[in-house]
Amino acid sequence: MNPLLAQFLAEAADLLTSVDEGLLQLERDPGDPELVNEVFRAAHTFKGSSGLFDFPELTRLTHAAEDLLDAVRGGKLDLDSGMTDDLLAAFDLIRGWLAHVTQHERLPASAGADAAILITKLRGPLGGDATTPVVEKAPIVHVIAPPPEWLSHFEQEWLDATATWLTTTSSTLRFARYLPDEGCFFRAEDPLHLISQVPALARIAVVPPDEWPSPDDYDEYACLIGFVLATRAGHGELDHLFRYVPDQVEVVELDGDALRRFLNGEVAPEPVEAADAPVVDDPQDPAVVEDAYAILAAAQTSLRDQQEVGGVRLASIAHSIASAAAALGDISELSDLNAEQLTETVNRLLGSTPAPPAAPPPPALIERSAPEERIDRGRADDPGGQVGTKILKVDQEKVDHLMELVGELNVAKNGLTFLADSAEEEFGSRVLSRRIKDQYSGLHRIAEELQAAVMDVRMLPLSVAFSRFPRLVRDLSRRLGKNIELVMEGEDTMADKDVIEALADPLVHLVRNSLDHGIELPDERTAAGKPPQARITLSAVADGDAVVVEIADDGRGIDPVKVKRKAYEKGLISEEELESMGDQEAVELVFRAGFSTADQVSDLSGRGVGMDAVRASVEKLGGTVTMKSELGTGSVTRLRLPLSMAVTQVMVVSVAGQRFGIPVDLVVETVRVPGGEIGRVLHQDVVVLRGEVVPVIDLAAALRMPWTPDENDDRRILIVSLHGQRVGLLVEQFHREVDVILKPMEGLLAYADEFSGTALLGDGLVLLVLNMKEVLGLAARAA
Amino acid sequence: MPLELHEATATLTDVVTVDEVEPLAAWLRATEKPKVNLRRCNHLHTGALQALLLFRPKISSAPANAFLAEQVLPLLAGGNGTASRQGSEPP
Amino acid sequence: MTTVMLVDDSATMLMSLKSILTKAGYSVETAGHGKEALEKLAKGVKPNLIISDVNMPQMDGITFVREARKAPGMRFTPMLMLTTESEQTKRNEAKSAGATGWLVKPVAPDQLLGVIKQVVPGA
Structure with missing residues (x-):
C-alpha cells in the first residue's frame, strides 16, 4: 500500500475514535463549546486528509458532517440526539468504508448511494441540500x-x-x-x-x-x-x-x-x-x-x-x-x-x-492608518514558545522490534554464564570464570534497565480498552430499552499493550453480559425500589505488578440456587455438590465450560461464547477472573492481569534429554525424593510432602516421550500450583530460571495446545514453554 | 554575503532580503557620499529599494538582472518617477 | 538551502506536503501542533517559510502565527495558512495575525511550489 494511504488509515482510526467519544460526551453535555470544537476539528482534519485521495464520497460525506458540526459550533443549531445519531451513523459508514479501503484500496461500490442518504439527513437541519460551494469570487473588480x-x-x-x-x-x-x-x-x-x-x-x-521622513526619523x-x-x-x-x-x-x-x-x-x-x-x-x-x-x-x-x-x-x-x-x-x-x-x-x-x-x-x-499596531507586532523580539510535553508516535512494530532486540540481548547475556562455566570446566580457569561472571552481572543490570525502559514504552492507558464502551453501552441500552449510566474509573492506569489488546474481547463480553442479563428494565427496577437508571462501572487500578479491572453493575445479580440447579441439570456438578456448595462457589460456576447454553445466547451477548471463554482468554494472559454477586443488588467481575506479559520468567527443566520451560509463577518448589517414596493411590503416583498428598505426573509420559528414570537416582519433582491445586511433575533434571521473551507458537506447532510459546535460550536452543493446564489435561487423559 | 559595506561603497549581491534592510539603511544614513554597486544583485527587498529612494546614493554599477535593470534602475535614477526622463519604447 | 516548516496535526497532511517539498529539493521541518513548532523555533530552527494548518489542538494556527512572529528571527519570515474553501474569514484573521497568505486544501504540488516561489525571494 502506498505509505501515504497507510498513514491516512492509521490516522483515521484515531480520528474516528475521538469523534465518537466527543459526540457521546456532547449528547450528555450539549453546551460544551470546547467539546464541539474538538469534534469539529477531528471531522475537519478528516476531511482535509481525505481530499488527498480519490475518495470523493468520503470527502463529500465528511464535508456534510463538518458543515453540520460547524453550524453547531457557531451556535446556529443545537445538537439533538437525532443529529447525533446521524453523525454517528455517518462515521460508522466511514469506518466500514475504511475497512474496505484497507483491503482493496478503494471505496465499496455502494459508497455513493449510502453517502447520498446520509448527506441528505445531515444537511436536513441546515435547511436542505445546501451544498453551497463557496466559490472564491474574483476579489478585484475590473x-x-x-x-x-x-x-x-x-x-x-x-x-x-x-x-x-x-x-x-x-x-x-x-x-x-x-x-x-x-x-x-x-x-x-x-x-x-x-x-x-x-x-x-x-x-x-x-x-x-x-x-x-528626515533620515533621522526614518523607520526602515x-x-x-x-x-x-x-x-x-x-x-x-x-x-x-x-x-x-x-x-x-x-x-x-x-x-x-x-x-x-x-x-x-x-x-x-x-x-x-x-x-x-x-x-x-x-x-x-x-x-x-x-x-x-x-x-x-x-x-x-x-x-x-x-x-x-x-x-x-x-x-x-x-x-x-x-x-x-x-x-x-x-x-x-x-x-x-x-x-x-x-x-x-x-x-x-x-x-x-x-x-x-x-x-x-x-x-x-483605511490601509495606511495603523502605525501603533505595526510597532506592536514588529519589535517584540522576546523568544516566545512554550514548552509542552513532547509525545512521540511510534509505529507499534518498531517497539516490538526493540523488544525483540532486548530479548536477544538477554539471550546473549545469558550466554556469558555458559561461557563462565566452560572457562572453569574445560579450561580450568576459575579466575577467568569469575571475571566473566563479573562482566555478566554488569551487563545483566544494564539489560534489565533497558528492558524496563522498553516495557515502559509499551505501556498504554486502559482508556484505550475502555474507549469503545460509551458507544457500546449507549447503542445497546437504547435497543434494549434500558436506561444505563456508564461510569469509568482509573482509565489512566497503564498496562502493556499486549495486555490491553487481549483484554478487549473479554471486556466486551462481560459488559454485554451485564447489559443483557444483569440490568433490569426501568419498570422492574422501580418496582424493586431501585432508581430507574442503572449503572455499570468499569474501573481499573494497578496492584503491584498486576492490573485489576472490574466490571460492576447494580442489576439483579446472580441467583446461586438457580445456577446450582442448572449446573446440576447439565451434569457439571454432582448431587452432593448441589447440596453442599456455598453461594460464592455457586456463582463461579458460570465460568465452567458448558454452562452457558443456547437459551441464554442472545443477539447481544454473542453467540455461543460463554463465561468459560472469558476465563480461558484471561488465563492465557496469565491472569485470573473472579465473580461476586449478590441477588438483587448486582454483580462484580474482577479481572486480574499481569501489567506486562512481554517477559516471562521460566524455570527450565529437562525430560528425556529435552529442555522445557515452565512459568515460574506456577512453580512452588523443587524436591528430590528417593524413588521408593513415590506412592500410588488410585492409579496415580503420589508423593507425600509435609503430610500433604500431592499427585505426581510423569511429564515425559504426558508428552509421549520415551524416558525411564534411573532406578538408583533420586526422583526430581517440580511442584506447581494450578487453580489452587498442587501437582508434582516428574522431570529428569532442574536447570536455572531464565527471563525469556515468549513468542507465540507458529507453523505446525501452532495447534499444539500443550505449549504456550517458544523462547530462545542463551546457547541458541529453542525452548518450548509448557501450558501447564493443557499438560495436566493430557496427563489425565493418558492415565 | 548579500551585503558588503565599505567606506564609501556598498555592494549588494544576489537576493537582498529584509534582513539586509536595517544595516543598509544605517550605512546610508552614516555615509556621506554613498555609492552602491548593484551589478550582481538579483533582487532588492522593497525596504532596500525604499532606503535607496530616500537616501539617493550614486548607483556605481547597474544590475545585470533584467527586472532590476529595466524596471527598478530607472526608479533610482530620477526623482521618484515624477520628473520627466528619457522615455522608453511603448510596450 | 531553503527550509520549510510544516505544522499540522494531521500526520497524513504532513507526510503528503513533506514528500512534495523534499522531492523539490527543500529541507523540511515538521511539527504536529503550534506548541511543538514554537518549541522548535525557540531551539533555533530557522525556517525560510512556515506553512501551518488553521485548526489544531492545543494551539490553533492563527494563535501560532501570532506567537511565531515573536520568535527570534521570525519577524519577516513568510507564513502561509492551510485553509479549506470555506474558511475565508479565517484568512483575514490570519492575515491580521501576521500570516503572509494561504493555501487551499487539498494542496496540489504545483500550487505549493508556485506559492513558495511567490512568497520566498530566491527560493
Whole structure:
C-alpha cells in the first residue's frame, strides 16, 4: 500500500475514535463549546486528509458532517440526539468504508448511494441540500474605466507614447496601483518581489509617500511607498498574483483614448473608485449591500449630471451598475448601453435597497492608518514558545522490534554464564570464570534497565480498552430499552499493550453480559425500589505488578440456587455438590465450560461464547477472573492481569534429554525424593510432602516421550500450583530460571495446545514453554 | 554575503532580503557620499529599494538582472518617477 | 538551502506536503501542533517559510502565527495558512495575525511550489 494511504488509515482510526467519544460526551453535555470544537476539528482534519485521495464520497460525506458540526459550533443549531445519531451513523459508514479501503484500496461500490442518504439527513437541519460551494469570487473588480488620477505616477512621456501605441493598435493595457500597508514587511510581504512576478510587465513606477521622513526619523521597516504598474497580463493572472492583498490593489483596463483623456486633464470621478471595492456574492452581508448602494447612488449622480455620456464612459458605468446589482442578488440584463435604461435600472434597484446607515470610507484610505499596531507586532523580539510535553508516535512494530532486540540481548547475556562455566570446566580457569561472571552481572543490570525502559514504552492507558464502551453501552441500552449510566474509573492506569489488546474481547463480553442479563428494565427496577437508571462501572487500578479491572453493575445479580440447579441439570456438578456448595462457589460456576447454553445466547451477548471463554482468554494472559454477586443488588467481575506479559520468567527443566520451560509463577518448589517414596493411590503416583498428598505426573509420559528414570537416582519433582491445586511433575533434571521473551507458537506447532510459546535460550536452543493446564489435561487423559 | 559595506561603497549581491534592510539603511544614513554597486544583485527587498529612494546614493554599477535593470534602475535614477526622463519604447 | 516548516496535526497532511517539498529539493521541518513548532523555533530552527494548518489542538494556527512572529528571527519570515474553501474569514484573521497568505486544501504540488516561489525571494 502506498505509505501515504497507510498513514491516512492509521490516522483515521484515531480520528474516528475521538469523534465518537466527543459526540457521546456532547449528547450528555450539549453546551460544551470546547467539546464541539474538538469534534469539529477531528471531522475537519478528516476531511482535509481525505481530499488527498480519490475518495470523493468520503470527502463529500465528511464535508456534510463538518458543515453540520460547524453550524453547531457557531451556535446556529443545537445538537439533538437525532443529529447525533446521524453523525454517528455517518462515521460508522466511514469506518466500514475504511475497512474496505484497507483491503482493496478503494471505496465499496455502494459508497455513493449510502453517502447520498446520509448527506441528505445531515444537511436536513441546515435547511436542505445546501451544498453551497463557496466559490472564491474574483476579489478585484475590473473595469474598462476612465483613467484614475494615479496614472500621474508614470512619466508623462511614456504615457504619451503608450497612448499613441494603444490607439494605433486598438489594444488595451491593464494598469494597477498597489498600496501596501505600512506594516506589510511584518507579514513577510515584499511588494517589489510580487511585482517582479507580474507577467508581461510594461512599466512600473513608485508611489512615493506624501512626505519623505528626515533620515533621522526614518523607520526602515515601515513600508512608505506604493507602486503603479502597467502590464499586458490578463485579469486572471493579476487576480492570482495579488490574491493575498486584494484590498490593496486596484486594476483598471485602459485603451489609448482613456490614456489620452487623462493626458488632457480628465480625471476619474468617484463612481469608479467605489466600484473597486471588493464585491462578494452575498446579498445578506450588510457591508456589501452598503457598498452596492454607494455605487448605485454614484452612478445615478453621474448619469443625471452628465447629459452627454457615451462610449467607454457609459460602458464603465454600466459595468459598475451590473456589479452592484449582482451583489444585491439581481442579475440585470444590461446589454443595451443607453443612458435612459441605465437610469431606470438604477432607480429600480435603489428603490428596493434599504439605505445604508452611513457611507463607507473609500477602502484605500483605511490601509495606511495603523502605525501603533505595526510597532506592536514588529519589535517584540522576546523568544516566545512554550514548552509542552513532547509525545512521540511510534509505529507499534518498531517497539516490538526493540523488544525483540532486548530479548536477544538477554539471550546473549545469558550466554556469558555458559561461557563462565566452560572457562572453569574445560579450561580450568576459575579466575577467568569469575571475571566473566563479573562482566555478566554488569551487563545483566544494564539489560534489565533497558528492558524496563522498553516495557515502559509499551505501556498504554486502559482508556484505550475502555474507549469503545460509551458507544457500546449507549447503542445497546437504547435497543434494549434500558436506561444505563456508564461510569469509568482509573482509565489512566497503564498496562502493556499486549495486555490491553487481549483484554478487549473479554471486556466486551462481560459488559454485554451485564447489559443483557444483569440490568433490569426501568419498570422492574422501580418496582424493586431501585432508581430507574442503572449503572455499570468499569474501573481499573494497578496492584503491584498486576492490573485489576472490574466490571460492576447494580442489576439483579446472580441467583446461586438457580445456577446450582442448572449446573446440576447439565451434569457439571454432582448431587452432593448441589447440596453442599456455598453461594460464592455457586456463582463461579458460570465460568465452567458448558454452562452457558443456547437459551441464554442472545443477539447481544454473542453467540455461543460463554463465561468459560472469558476465563480461558484471561488465563492465557496469565491472569485470573473472579465473580461476586449478590441477588438483587448486582454483580462484580474482577479481572486480574499481569501489567506486562512481554517477559516471562521460566524455570527450565529437562525430560528425556529435552529442555522445557515452565512459568515460574506456577512453580512452588523443587524436591528430590528417593524413588521408593513415590506412592500410588488410585492409579496415580503420589508423593507425600509435609503430610500433604500431592499427585505426581510423569511429564515425559504426558508428552509421549520415551524416558525411564534411573532406578538408583533420586526422583526430581517440580511442584506447581494450578487453580489452587498442587501437582508434582516428574522431570529428569532442574536447570536455572531464565527471563525469556515468549513468542507465540507458529507453523505446525501452532495447534499444539500443550505449549504456550517458544523462547530462545542463551546457547541458541529453542525452548518450548509448557501450558501447564493443557499438560495436566493430557496427563489425565493418558492415565 | 548579500551585503558588503565599505567606506564609501556598498555592494549588494544576489537576493537582498529584509534582513539586509536595517544595516543598509544605517550605512546610508552614516555615509556621506554613498555609492552602491548593484551589478550582481538579483533582487532588492522593497525596504532596500525604499532606503535607496530616500537616501539617493550614486548607483556605481547597474544590475545585470533584467527586472532590476529595466524596471527598478530607472526608479533610482530620477526623482521618484515624477520628473520627466528619457522615455522608453511603448510596450 | 531553503527550509520549510510544516505544522499540522494531521500526520497524513504532513507526510503528503513533506514528500512534495523534499522531492523539490527543500529541507523540511515538521511539527504536529503550534506548541511543538514554537518549541522548535525557540531551539533555533530557522525556517525560510512556515506553512501551518488553521485548526489544531492545543494551539490553533492563527494563535501560532501570532506567537511565531515573536520568535527570534521570525519577524519577516513568510507564513502561509492551510485553509479549506470555506474558511475565508479565517484568512483575514490570519492575515491580521501576521500570516503572509494561504493555501487551499487539498494542496496540489504545483500550487505549493508556485506559492513558495511567490512568497520566498530566491527560493
